[in-house]
Amino acid sequence: MKQLGSLLLAEIIKEHRHSFHSKMIYFSLLVWPVINFVTAYYSFAPFRMGADSPLARFISYEQLPLFLLTGYLGYIFYWCLVQSSWQMSFERQAGTMEMIFISPVNRLAFLYGRSLSSLIEGVWLFFCFVLLALFFVDGIQLSGWWAPPLAFLILLVSAIVWGGFLCVLFLFSRDSSFLYTVLDEPMLIFSGVRLPPMAFPVWAKVISFCFPLTYALQLIRALLMEGASLQTMLPSMGLLAAVLLVLVTATVVLLKLAEKHMKKTGNMVMY
Amino acid sequence: MLIAENVRKVYRVKERKGWFRQQWTEVEAVADLSFRMVPGKIIGLLGINGAGKTTTIKMCSTLLTPTSGTITVDGYDAVKDDRFVKAKVNMIAGGERMLYWRLTGRENLQYFGSLYGLQGQALHNRIDSLLLQVGLYEAANTPVERYSKGMKQRLQIARGLINDPRYLFLDEPTLGLDAPIARQLRKHVSELAAQHGKAILLTSHYIHEVEELCDEVYIIDKGRLVAHDTPEHLTKSLHLDTALQVVIPSLSDSLDYDLRQLVLDYGGSREIAETDEQTWEVTLRGKTDMTTPLLSLLAAHQSPVLRLSTQQPSLEDVILHMADRRGA
Numbered sequence: 001m002k003q004l005g006s007l008l009l010a011e012i013i014k015e016h017r018h019s020f021h022s023k024m025i026y027f028s029l030l031v032w033p034v035i036n037f038v039t040a041y042y043s044f045a046p047f048r049m050g051a052d053s054p055l056a057r058f059i060s061y062e063q064l065p066l067f068l069l070t071g072y073l074g075y076i077f078y079w080c081l082v083q084s085s086w087q088m089s090f091e092r093q094a095g096t097m098e099m100i101f102i103s104p105v106n107r108l109a110f111l112y113g114r115s116l117s118s119l120i121e122g123v124w125l126f127f128c129f130v131l132l133a134l135f136f137v138d139g140i141q142l143s144g145w146w147a148p149p150l151a152f153l154i155l156l157v158s159a160i161v162w163g164g165f166l167c168v169l170f171l172f173s174r175d176s177s178f179l180y181t182v183l184d185e186p187m188l189i190f191s192g193v194r195l196p197p198m199a200f201p202v203w204a205k206v207i208s209f210c211f212p213l214t215y216a217l218q219l220i221r222a223l224l225m226e227g228a229s230l231q232t233m234l235p236s237m238g239l240l241a242a243v244l245l246v247l248v249t250a251t252v253v254l255l256k257l258a259e260k261h262m263k264k265t266g267n268m269v270m271y
Numbered sequence: 272m273l274i275a276e277n278v279r280k281v282y283r284v285k286e287r288k289g290w291f292r293q294q295w296t297e298v299e300a301v302a303d304l305s306f307r308m309v310p311g312k313i314i315g316l317l318g319i320n321g322a323g324k325t326t327t328i329k330m331c332s333t334l335l336t337p338t339s340g341t342i343t344v345d346g347y348d349a350v351k352d353d354r355f356v357k358a359k360v361n362m363i364a365g366g367e368r369m370l371y372w373r374l375t376g377r378e379n380l381q382y383f384g385s386l387y388g389l390q391g392q393a394l395h396n397r398i399d400s401l402l403l404q405v406g407l408y409e410a411a412n413t414p415v416e417r418y419s420k421g422m423k424q425r426l427q428i429a430r431g432l433i434n435d436p437r438y439l440f441l442d443e444p445t446l447g448l449d450a451p452i453a454r455q456l457r458k459h460v461s462e463l464a465a466q467h468g469k470a471i472l473l474t475s476h477y478i479h480e481v482e483e484l485c486d487e488v489y490i491i492d493k494g495r496l497v498a499h500d501t502p503e504h505l506t507k508s509l510h511l512d513t514a515l516q517v518v519i520p521s522l523s524d525s526l527d528y529d530l531r532q533l534v535l536d537y538g539g540s541r542e543i544a545e546t547d548e549q550t551w552e553v554t555l556r557g558k559t560d561m562t563t564p565l566l567s568l569l570a571a572h573q574s575p576v577l578r579l580s581t582q583q584p585s586l587e588d589v590i591l592h593m594a595d596r597r598g599a
Contacts, residue, residue: 014371098369105386263334
C-alpha cells in the first residue's frame with residue numbers, strides 16, 4: 001500500500017511537471033469548461049422552456065443551470081482522462097513507455113495512478129468553480145450532508161476506472177488517436193451532459209448507455225437535484241457498479257493482451 | 272547467470288502493394304542465438320546494422336518475447352517469470368530519449384525508482400549516490416531539457432542503475448558523445464563490472480570501445496552468431512594481415528625488386544606510394560611479421576629509414592573481413 005502511495009505520488013509529480021508546467025494551462029482548464037457551460041446555458045435561451053415545453057417533461061427550467069453544471073462537471077472528469085490516455089502516445093514516442101514496461105511495476109497501479117493524477121490536475125479548478133456556483137443556483141435538493149461527498153466519490157471512482165480502460169486501448173497501437181474523436185464528442189452529446197438521455201430517441205439512448213458517464217450523471221443528479229435517498233439509489237448504484245466491474249475486467253484482460261501484443265510485435269517503440 | 276539458448280525472433284512486417292492491397296512477410300531478426308552473461312564480465316555484441324543486436328537486448332530485458340528458444344536469468348524464465356527477471360535487469364540506450372525532459376534529473380530518478388518499489392529514505396539515498404556517481408549531483412534540480420547531451424546520457428546511466436540491476440544492457444551508450452565524455456562513460460562501465468560485479472552486455476558501433484571494455488565478443492550477422500571469442504583471440508584466429516609501414520627518402524629499381532621478392536617469400540602484399548614530401552611510403556601486409564627482413568634489406572641497400580610503424584589487425588578488421596566473406 002505504501003509502495004502504491006509512493007508510485008501515485010511520483011506519477012502525480014510527473015504529470016504535474018510534464019503536462020501542467022505552465023499556469024496558463026490551469027487558466028484554460030477553468031475558462032474552457034466555464035465557456036462551454038455558459039454556451040450550453042444560453043443555447044437554451046431562445047427556446048420555449050415553460051411547463052409545456054418538450055424538455056419540461058425531464059427537467060424544470062429552474063434546475064437547468066444545476067443540470068448543466070453537474071453535466072459539465074462529470075464531462076470534465078471524463079474528458080481529462082480521454083486527454084490523458086491520448087498522451088500515452090507521448091510515452092511511446094519518448095521511449096519512456098519501454099522504461100515503464102521494463103520495470104516490474106504493477107501495470108494496473110500504473111494505469112489507475114496515471115488516471116488519478118491526471119484527474120486531480122485536470123479538474124480541481126473547475127471543481128472549485130462548480131462548488132462555488134452551487135451556492136448561487138436554484139434547485140439543489142439533498143437527502144443529507146453525505147450526498148455531495150458521495151456524488152464526488154461516484155464521479156472520481158467511475159472516471160478513474162474509465163481512464164484506466166482508455167489507457168489500455170491506447171496501449172494497443174500508435175494509431176489509436178482515432179479513439180479520441182470517437183469518444184470525446186459523442187460522450188458530450190450522448191451521456192446526458194446537456195440533455196437528459198431519456199429525451200433522446202431510442203437509437204441515441206442505446207449509444208448513451210455505452211458511456212459510463214451516463215450512469216454516473218444519473219446518480220449525481222439524483223443525489224444533488226432530486227434529494228434521492230440511499231435506498232432509492234441502490235438499483236442505479238448497482239448498475240453503475242456492474243458497468244465499472246465490466247470495465248475493470250476488460251481493462252485487466254486487455255492489458256495482458258496489449259502487453260503480449262507489444263512484446264510480440266515490438267510496437268512499444270514505434271511512433 | 273543469464274543464459275540465452277537458441278533464441279529466435281521473427282517479426283511480421285506489412286508491405287503495401289498499392290492502395291488497398293498489403294502483404295505480410297516474415298523477417299528473421301535473430302536466428303538460433305546462444306550466449307551467456309556472467310556477473311563481473313562485459314560481453315560485446317557486434318554486427319553491422321540490422322544484425323539483431325537491439326532485438327537481442329530487448330528479448331533479454333523482457334521487452335520482447337522470443338519466437339522460440341529460452342532466456343533464463345538466475346534460473347527464472349524471461350517470459351514466464353518476467354516479474355522476477357525485471358527486478359534483476361535494466362537497459363541503457365544511447366541518445367536522448369527515455370527521459371522526461373520537463374522533469375529535473377532528481378524527479379526522473381524518483382519516478383523511475385518508484386516503478387521498482389523504492390520509496391522514502393532508501394530511494395532518496397539511492398538517488399543521491401547515483402547522482403554523485405555520474406557527476407550530476409550539482410545539476411540534480413535542473414530540468415533535463417537544459418542538460419547537455421553528455422549529461423542526459425549520464426542521467427540515463429543513473430536511471431539504468433536505479434534498481435541496482437545484476438544484468439545491465441547497454442545499447443550504443445556512447446552514441447554521439449564527445450570523446451572525453453565517452454571515455455569517462457567507458458571508465459564508469461568498466462568499474463560497474465569490475466567493482467560492482469554487474470554482468471554487462473554492450474553493443475556499440477565504436478569497435479575500439481568494445482575492444483577496450485569487453486571480456487568476450489559475440490559477432491552476429493543477420494541475427495546469426497558467426498564468431499565468439501575474446502577480442503584478442505578473434506583477431507589472432509582469423510590470421511588477418513599485419514601492416515608494416517616504412518617511409519624512405521628514395522626508391523631505387525633494385526630495392527623495388529628486392530621488396531617484391533621479400534613479399535613473395537613471405538606470402539604477403541605491398542603498396543608503394545610517393546608522398547607530398549618527396550619520400551616513399553612502403554606498406555607490406557602479411558600474416559608473418561616482416562620487420563627484421565625488411566630492416567636488413569634496407570640496410571643492405573643503405574637506405575635510411577625515416578619512419579617505421581606496425582599496425583596489428585583490429586576487431587574492426589575482423590568485422591569487415593567477416594562482412595566481406597559473408598557478402599561474397
